[in-house]
Amino acid sequence: MRDGAIERYEAAGELFKALSSPIRLAIVDLLAAEPRYVHQLVELTGLTQPHVSQHLRVLRMAGVVRGVRQSREIAYTLRDDHVAHIVRDALAHAGEGWRHAPDRDSGPT
Numbered sequence: 001m002r003d004g005a006i007e008r009y010e011a012a013g014e015l016f017k018a019l020s021s022p023i024r025l026a027i028v029d030l031l032a033a034e035p036r037y038v039h040q041l042v043e044l045t046g047l048t049q050p051h052v053s054q055h056l057r058v059l060r061m062a063g064v065v066r067g068v069r070q071s072r073e074i075a076y077t078l079r080d081d082h083v084a085h086i087v088r089d090a091l092a093h094a095g096e097g098w099r100h101a102p103d104r105d106s107g108p109t
Contacts, residue, residue, distance in 0.1 A: 015083070018062030023047065024055050025087050031065060032084035035077040 019025060023045065030036060030044055041052045056076060059065040064083050067074040078084055 015062060015064070015086075018058055018064055019083070019087065021055065021058075023051075024059055025090070027052070027055055027059065028064065028078065028083055028087045029091070031076060031078050032081075032088070035068075035075040037073045037075055039073075041076070 019028065026045060027041060030041060036044075038049060038052055038056070041047075041056075042049050045052060047055075056065060056067070060067065063079060065076050066079055067076050
């Protein structure tokens with residue numbers, strides 16, 4: 001492998017770990033539309049504030065989101081659009097029913 005390839009794969013693996021929770025996928029999808037405050041994410045997800053904050057911390061540590069203090073609250077945004085595309089592509093793929101599709105490589109049975 002070329003120089004730096006392993007590090008890129010490791011970084012991508014860490015990103016996928018951070019996105020491995022359905023709740024974090026939902027938060028990323030919501031933040032793709034517009035910046036949100038924690039109380040808005042609580043309302044939209046139906047989760048408790050500590051639960052939302054815990055997921056935001058994981059996403060922040062992974063470099064997916066950032067928080068910008070605005071007066072007494074913090075507005076969360078995505079750091080870039082790449083992650084939004086990954087999540088939306090994954091959601092589209094999941095909506096295509098791929099789990100129930102026959103294995104195309106298995107040949108006739």
